[in-house]
Amino acid sequence: MNRLVLAFGLVCLLQGLSAEPRPEFGVSLTLDATDRITAMKVETVSLKDSVTDLSPITAPTSGYAKLATTKTQLEAVISAFDTKISAITTAYDGLLSANDGNTDAAFTPLITAIDDAITFITTNAPAVKTALDDISYTGISDQLIDALTRIAAGFTDLKAKTQAVKTGLDAGLTAAGSNAALTATLLRQYLPLRTMYDLLRSLTNLRYYLPLVKYILDTAIENIATADAYINSLTASLGSDVTAEAANYVTELEEITDDIVASVASDFDADAAAAMVAAMSVSSLTEITSAANYGQLMAAVFNMMDLFTAASLASQTGAMTAAFANIGTTLNSFIQGVRDATTVTDEALVILLIDTLMGNDEYGRYCYNKYKDLVKGLYNQGFDGGWECVDKEYQRLEHLMETLEFISDLFVFDYEDFVSQVGVCNSLTIASDVSDCVGALQPFYTQLVTATTAKIAALYTLATDEAAASENRLLICFQLVTLDTALVQTAAIQANLEICAAQGPNGSD
Numbered sequence: 001m002n003r004l005v006l007a008f009g010l011v012c013l014l015q016g017l018s019a020e021p022r023p024e025f026g027v028s029l030t031l032d033a034t035d036r037i038t039a040m041k042v043e044t045v046s047l048k049d050s051v052t053d054l055s056p057i058t059a060p061t062s063g064y065a066k067l068a069t070t071k072t073q074l075e076a077v078i079s080a081f082d083t084k085i086s087a088i089t090t091a092y093d094g095l096l097s098a099n100d101g102n103t104d105a106a107f108t109p110l111i112t113a114i115d116d117a118i119t120f121i122t123t124n125a126p127a128v129k130t131a132l133d134d135i136s137y138t139g140i141s142d143q144l145i146d147a148l149t150r151i152a153a154g155f156t157d158l159k160a161k162t163q164a165v166k167t168g169l170d171a172g173l174t175a176a177g178s179n180a181a182l183t184a185t186l187l188r189q190y191l192p193l194r195t196m197y198d199l200l201r202s203l204t205n206l207r208y209y210l211p212l213v214k215y216i217l218d219t220a221i222e223n224i225a226t227a228d229a230y231i232n233s234l235t236a237s238l239g240s241d242v243t244a245e246a247a248n249y250v251t252e253l254e255e256i257t258d259d260i261v262a263s264v265a266s267d268f269d270a271d272a273a274a275a276m277v278a279a280m281s282v283s284s285l286t287e288i289t290s291a292a293n294y295g296q297l298m299a300a301v302f303n304m305m306d307l308f309t310a311a312s313l314a315s316q317t318g319a320m321t322a323a324f325a326n327i328g329t330t331l332n333s334f335i336q337g338v339r340d341a342t343t344v345t346d347e348a349l350v351i352l353l354i355d356t357l358m359g360n361d362e363y364g365r366y367c368y369n370k371y372k373d374l375v376k377g378l379y380n381q382g383f384d385g386g387w388e389c390v391d392k393e394y395q396r397l398e399h400l401m402e403t404l405e406f407i408s409d410l411f412v413f414d415y416e417d418f419v420s421q422v423g424v425c426n427s428l429t430i431a432s433d434v435s436d437c438v439g440a441l442q443p444f445y446t447q448l449v450t451a452t453t454a455k456i457a458a459l460y461t462l463a464t465d466e467a468a469a470s471e472n473r474l475l476i477c478f479q480l481v482t483l484d485t486a487l488v489q490t491a492a493i494q495a496n497l498e499i500c501a502a503q504g505p506n507g508s509d
Contacts, residue, residue: 025103025107027103027172029182031187032193032197036200040204041089044203044206045089051217055079057071057074060224062227063231064227066137067227069131069132069135074217077125077144077213081213084117084120085117087113087116091112092110094110095109101173101182103169114155118156121151121152122152129142129144137355137358139358140216140358140359143361144216147213151206151209151213154206158202161198164199165196165199171191172187172189224358226357227354230372231344231345233376234344234379237379238342238344242336242339245335245386246331246336249328249331249332250329250331250332253328253394254325256398257467259401260324260397260400260401261321264317265317267408268308269308269310271408272305272308275304275415278304278416279301279304282418282419285422286426287427290431291438292439296442296446297445300448301445304418304449304452307449308411316456319460320463324463326467330471331471331475331478334478349490349494353368353372353497356497356501363500363505366505367500370500371496381485385485386478389481393470396470397470400466400470404462407458407462408459411452414451421441497509
């Protein structure tokens, strides 16, 4: 390794000694090592340009203010980096072209530019650190200050080495008496080769300090883009995925509630048809038409038939249908309300995740990548919990449909024997007996209609009340899912993320 370093040193020395003569550094002579110094300056400019090209940084769109603050501070560093390095390299170019013997005029712009760079780092850079520290992004600020402090030390050394060269030149000019009389041999007595190579080494070290700044800026800018995209992804999921999943819940529930409404309607249609057949059959009995209570009897028979028609049931059917429809409407409103009350950039877990990525210089990226999918997965866990609520309620509503069908089966008992019952009266041959028979049956049929009316109302009441119960059971279940996700699951991930941020891969999370 030592031989390799020595070989590079010899090459540099030979390149410096073989430079083409040209006046520079304020005198009429070519100085040793200036070609190497100039080459290093060119590399420095290239590095500076690569940093400058990082600006402007793409503006974050997620609305998370800390990202915008970080962007502003990084752009301030990039701008100052460009301005200060450009001033130094421009002043160096002026130093190369100076040859009139006025070393003060030749060197002052360069020394002033170096001083300005040092001043910026020592006075302005702390303001950048404060701004980043205020938003808890100490990782970026600590790295920048460390890198810039090293660069400031490099500038201080470069200034000292530059002043040493100027001191040697001034001594040579004084000894020669004039710029024109200055010779290379005389100048080497006052400006030895080592002094020039000290300047070269100082600039070389400074140049090697600069890539760290670019690395820090590159990393921070990449993190801004990553964080911004992640927040936007969560926001989009909150907006579209939640809405879509809520619609899926409602569709699933409507499937069974529509089946219930259709089943009830079908059963009543069947009863209406059967009751009409019974009524028509009774009306065809001719021997009872002269009975005193025949009119009241037939009114009861036809009233029974009318109880089951869609027109008679319209009001109750509408109320039941609305109650079932309200299950999905209310659930959807609840879900949308939770969604509307949620702002991704206000969520403590999201803030912790993003701030860990942006502000933790040790484990930020590692912990972010370890937990980002778990955080986003909380949405899916919430969806799964919601489906458990919906599936359980679906089964309950299926049981309700079966129950309503069993109740509907009772209605046929109220009219199926009309013909055989009234037929007994119709079979009598004595008119007074027929009239007495009809008179005896008619009150019971009238009361039976009243009882059947109550049973129909009870069926609708049960269906409507159970729809309201189903609605509230779902809301309770979804509220518990929301609380479990927001409190229990979130707290567990947050605690583990905090451990990761503090201990990295060796943590107990």
